[in-house]
């Protein structure tokens with residue numbers, strides 16, 4: 001096995017690099033989750049996480065991956081056979097729709113080409129045509145992590161409102177939360193799903209569901225048979241700072257620290273930082289004469305950039321080369337775009353110099369890969385970052 005000095009560059013779009021402060025917070029004794037000390041922690045994190053979702057309603061925390069939160073969103077408010085409308089933005093929307101199908105839901109998919117976000121116009125047309133209100137929920141992935149496109153969540157809400165259709169609105173923010181603006185209450189989302197290991201800068205293992213009053217009401221009389229994923233017992237016990245079953249105590253220490261870090265920087269500054277790094281990365285990609293998979297500038301992701309490799313090249317060979325030579329992990333192409341793209345994560349605990357190092361590794365890798373013209377990308381990014389630093 002080759003050994004490397006210095007830190008590994010984990011530049012996949014999640015899990016992301018965990019700040020030392022968060023690691024130190026996690027490295028504390030596990031306490032009695034039914035004792036008084038825990039109650040203080042429980043009330044603190046259950047309260048502060050709401051500021052990240054921008055909601056005053058409950059945010060339920062499960063010891064689970066994001067996939068668990070996907071399931072919880074569906075089983076609490078929908079019944080087998082219910083129709084749900086989903087938008088094919090990429091691999092993650094596809095996996096969520098597969099999960100819905102496995103639960104016995106009748107999934108209707110608005111097809112997509114994996115190069116843009118969910119289309120508010122198509123959603124509006126589909127809901128307008130559904131005069132019998134058979135569609136019970138509309139599900140959208142905010143940041144499609146397999147393609148690097150960001151859906152316009154507020155525009156989709158406005159489209160739903162124009163139709164007056166009563167479908168619940170569900171959004172996956174697993175890779176967007178805490179990296180780009182998101183407003184659960186203001187944007188009228190009924191169920192927001194998220195996870196710990198991306199913009200929240202935590203290790204994998206926590207997932208979140210933010211719920212509207214309407215979603216809670218529907219869950220009280222509806223939903224499927226469910227136990228682990230129930231909302232009612234969680235909401236009831238969380239009000240007292242405790243959980244119905246053992247929570248991931250040490251990850252909650254980490255969550256407390258991560259939320260504190262986000263507020264110290266200021267959420268708007270965190271979002272501006274991600275936007276700046278997205279722009280710098282795209283400038284590097286164009287200097288290399290490569291294409292961004294996302295084709296709609298209004299929907300470019302501030303979280304990651306998905307780069308297409310020329311026809312006939314295998315992006316995974318390039319990724320392997322970069323991993324071996326420079327000890328940097330880049331995201332692989334998923335599903336339909338496997339081998340055709342690689343993904344650069346620029347989210348979470350990340351700064352200008354992390355981006356400079358990341359892009360340097362990519363640029364060297366591209367040249368070693370035989371793309372002799374892959375020059376000037378790092379320069380273009382540095383130029384932009386330096387100009388922004390003076391702004």
Ligand SMILES: *Cc1c(COP(=O)(O)O)cnc(C)c1O
Nearest residue numbers: 065066067092143145174175195
């Ligand atoms: C990572 C991710 C998921 C899956 O989360 P897991 O924690 O792997 O279950 C789902 N949706 C999006 C948008 C993601 O980025």
